[in-house]
Amino acid sequence: MRAPFLILLVFLLAGCGGKDEAADETAADSSALPVSLAPAQQQAMARxxxxxxxxxxxxxxxxxxxxxxxxxxxxxxxxGQWVKKGQVLLQLDHRTLDSELAQADASLRQAQASQELARMNYERSAKLAAQQLISASSLDELRANRINAEAQTATARAARDAAKLRRDFADLRAPADGLISKRLVQPGQVVSAGTELLRLIRDGRLEWRAELPENQLADVAVGNTIELRYAGQVVTGSIRAVTPGVDAQTRTGTLYADLPTPGPLKPGVYVEGRIVTGDGQALTIPTAAIVQRDGHNYVFTVTDKQQASRHRVSTGQAVQGRTAILEGLKAGDQVVVEGAGFLGEGDRVRVVTTPKASDAKAAAQ
Structure with a gap:
């Protein structure tokens, strides 16, 4: 009777041990964090x-x-005022200049009268000389008087033109159509020549400038499209020029992009631009799968033992909820999407299937 009793005891103990192991596995599954996976895959993406x-x-x-x-x-x-070419922007006190111009006009008329008299005297004398009624020396003297009168008229005309030019300088006119961007003078102020008084943005035309390192400068070209986000709007322009070389100190080059006029952008605004350099293929994953820690980007994968494994990745541009991966993954790798932000290296996970949108909507209703 002792042998059957021992056998029965062994089976009872074995049964208790199986229940404990099953309970441990159930507890482990319940403590594992549920996550969803998505594959890294190639897709068309503008560079x-x-x-x-x-x-x-x-x-x-x-x-x-x-x-x-x-x-x-x-x-x-x-x-902020728009002006036309030739429009008067500023006037100086021109009373003295008007007086000088009037004096120069009078001197010119006087010289013209003397010239006309000298001309008529010479013409009359030339007829008399043809009849040998006056000497040749007298005719030469009259010819010299005529030439001298013509020279005096030319001098007076030049003085009149100079006086008129000084009078015109009293009115500052717009050299081109444009927008007044700065005013540095007030009425009643005495000004000096060469002092900046106003600033004019020619044709109201704006541009966007950016400094690029030499490795990125080689990717852009004249005609590439740029997209600038400002005040909730997307402003589109195109690259007009790119410096042919890079600065020896900073190792950067400058690009210049034309902007539409008029537009929401203002001079002095500092904005981020997205330059479209062409079409291509990129390895992408959902942006939600990327976790930033310690200043670096990481993703998590799941091992055969249902544990989280962290991988450092290098990321590129993000478009429509997906981010390009430059280094750290290969096509087909499954990365954790939902729950990635709560994971650490070696954490136990439980892979679940993300419900479809229709199922989620029905569940919400």
């Missing part, structure tokens, strides 16, 4: 370069006057 730069005026003209010691009497424009 882009991200860089930041300022918006500046394509051509900003510094305007001033060419005479000194005159007081500003009128300033009919202000900052």
């Amino acid at each position: 882009t370069v991200l860089v930041s730069g300022p918006v500046t005026a394509y051509e900003e003209m510094q305007l001033g006057v060419e005479i000194s010691g005159q007081r500003v009497t009128a300033l009919p424009v202000d900052v």
